[in-house]
Amino acid sequence: MKIFKYIMCIPLAFIMFCCHEKRESLKIEIYETSANGNKLKQVKEFSSDGDATVIKLSPEKEFQTITGFGGSFTEASASLLNRLGKENREKVLNAYFGEDGAKYSLTRTHMNSCDFSLGNYSYAPIEDDMELKSFSIDEDRDDLIPMIKEAMALSKDGFKIVASPWTAPPWMKDNNDWRGGKLLPKHNETWALFFSKYLDAYKAEGIDIWGFTVENEPLGNDNNWESMHFTAQEMTDFVKDYLGPKLESDGHNVKILGYDQNREHLKEWVDEMYRTPATSKYYDGTAIHWYASTYEVFPEALQYAHDKAPEKHLIQTEACVDAEVPKWQDDQWYWSKEATDWGWDWAPEKNKHLHPKYAPVYRYARDIIGCLNNWVDGWIDWNMVLDRQGGPNWFKNWCVAPVIVDPENDEVYFTPIYYTMAHFSKFIRPGSKRIGLTKTDESLLATACKNPDGSIAVVVFNQGQDDKNLELSLGEKSSNIKISAQAIQTIVIK
Structure with missing residues (x-):
């Protein structure tokens, strides 16, 4: 009973944080071109901090063939x-x-x-x-x-x-x-x-x-x-x-x-x-x-x-x-x-x-x-x-x-x-198919396509003067990413 009471006292935000942390990460590669000098540079550091724009992919929604x-x-x-x-x-x-x-x-x-x-x-x-x-x-x-x-x-x-x-x-x-x-x-x-x-x-x-x-x-x-x-x-x-x-x-x-x-x-x-x-x-x-x-x-x-x-x-x-x-x-x-x-x-x-x-x-x-x-x-x-x-x-x-x-x-x-x-x-x-995509920041432009080999390419364009934090979500998996100011990123999900 004491254990149960202790669990009930844990703040809800902490429980949500723990659940979020347990989500499996996406297997991704990121390439960026930006006003600060990146030219299709592969980005190795994926993490971000602070509030993030959520980009949710829906591969079950298919549109035109490319x-x-x-x-x-x-x-x-x-x-x-x-x-x-x-x-x-x-x-x-x-x-x-x-x-x-x-x-x-x-x-x-x-x-x-x-x-x-x-x-x-x-x-x-x-x-x-x-x-x-x-x-x-x-x-x-x-x-x-x-x-x-x-x-x-x-x-x-x-x-x-x-x-x-x-x-x-x-x-x-x-x-x-x-x-x-x-x-x-x-x-x-x-x-x-x-x-x-x-x-x-x-x-x-x-x-x-x-x-x-x-x-x-x-x-x-x-x-x-x-x-x-x-x-x-x-x-x-x-x-x-x-x-x-x-x-x-x-x-x-x-x-x-x-x-x-x-x-x-x-x-x-x-x-x-x-x-x-x-x-x-x-x-x-x-x-x-x-x-x-x-x-x-x-x-x-x-x-x-x-x-x-x-x-x-x-x-x-x-x-x-x-x-x-x-x-x-x-x-x-x-x-x-x-x-x-x-x-x-x-x-x-x-x-x-x-x-x-x-x-x-x-x-x-x-x-x-x-x-x-x-x-x-x-x-x-x-x-x-x-x-x-x-x-x-x-x-x-x-x-x-x-x-x-x-x-x-x-x-x-x-x-x-x-x-x-x-x-x-x-x-x-x-032969790729454009797929469904929603995002929580209208100033950020994005599109996504599923390739014939099963990989998904997401292209994101940040027109703003500040870096942005992103949370890319696909099903039960997600990854936290940072995109530079005035930058284009292609995120490839394997």
Whole structure:
């Protein structure tokens, strides 16, 4: 009886503390990139003290299957790699595709030239060549094709490639120009044949193309560089009546992604794309870009697109820090609220609020986490490599890439954006499933995926100026963790 009375006198908080202490710890590895200098550094000390944000995982709740993460093969990037010394060229490609690197699994390239080419070119330059007898990918043999092949040789698991045209050859268009204009109806069949020949030509090089977007930015870009305009109905009619049937009849098993521009117009496009079984038959999904805002993810639009076609892909196919010249070997700039985009100067007044100054790392981390938490299954960055000017770009449309190089001095700079991308691409593998996650601190951003091998990758982003204590909970197990101020962590649960 005395023993019983003694136990009853023990404070409840002490009993709860003891029970908490007895919970089995998770078997985890932690990697952190932070403003204080960590670059995908493995963190060995897991403990934290004080009040903690609770992150609870629910693997029984499954959402989209992940297609992959990566960047884009452009002529600009490939030509720069050709100008580096052998050691640095291999260093960059290994960093993106090697087992010790970011392990990119989903990539993009341009079909015909784009602004990040060295000049305008088409694989079918001869006018009125309706059967495309002159078709040739020779323009890609010096730079693009070697870069892709070297990446393939380094990638243990392989990667998917999405190809996108910026424009048809000018002779197929109503304005006979690289920029703007529309595809002439009389060339619908020839333009569909162009896609098929591109697949065959790359296949002959040993390169399989996983998917196409029908047109990069069909709403246009003010006729600045290669472009061609489609309305949602015009693109859908082209896919339904020409592109889909042609690729099918030629025996090509390739994905077709519609739209391929900013999210604020997503609803009207998916309404048309998936209006009927006939319109949606050849579409395998929707492609999107992030340039409508430096901070807004447009979750309602993403949710709407998913609900419209839940069985189809929703892939972010292009993103970059645009309208900026890269900062060379200045890590802090990428963590500071200094960058602007095209909208800072050019957005209509009613949209100015969507384009404030921002920190590049924040923009990437927030967008990728936001996209994953709203049904996006793939996320592709733009150029993998640019020079200190933010090119080469024939239109002088300077941008930033995760890796900046100085070919004259054979130097390479891995920006914090590179490590930000790797937090996702390296640890969330193709075929993984996003799982349920709840947290007690809304200022902390997080997402979680269960990989095919059974491991779980949790990516957490602390935007604040102070370290935070975390309690990561999975079933009956938990671990206490500390995340640095202004930091991204990937926590891998074995």
